[in-house]
Amino acid sequence: MMNSSEFATRLSGKLKLPKTEVSKRMNDVAEIVKAELLKGNTITLGHIGSLEVKKRSERLSVSPVSGKRMLIPPKLVIKFKVSSSLKGKLKK
Numbered sequence: 001m002m003n004s005s006e007f008a009t010r011l012s013g014k015l016k017l018p019k020t021e022v023s024k025r026m027n028d029v030a031e032i033v034k035a036e037l038l039k040g041n042t043i044t045l046g047h048i049g050s051l052e053v054k055k056r057s058e059r060l061s062v063s064p065v066s067g068k069r070m071l072i073p074p075k076l077v078i079k080f081k082v083s084s085s086l087k088g089k090l091k092k
Contacts, residue, residue: 037078049082 002010004026012022033043033051042052058074082090 047083047085049080049086051078051080053077054079 004023008019008023008026011026012019015022036043037051037053040053042050044050053076056075056077059072061070061072062068063070
């Protein structure tokens with residue numbers, strides 16, 4: 001697994017920019033993605049996949065501790081869908 005610091009290091013090597021500058025740009029990208037998702041927009045990351053906000057319906061669940069039925073309220077969640085090109089490469 002790669003964390004954001006490792007990602008910034010690798011990206012700074014590819015772009016031949018200082019890691020601090022790359023980290024700032026990564027934070028800028030994250031802010032833009034957050035803002036667009038909060039507006040309900042879908043974000044498509046070319047050849048990787050897309051992020052979109054979906055509404056989960058309310059549902060009935062059973063507590064494993066008490067065995068009581070509980071109504072889980074509806075909520076918004078972020079879904080990631082892998083692109084077909086990446087999905088094809090992962091299957092190989």
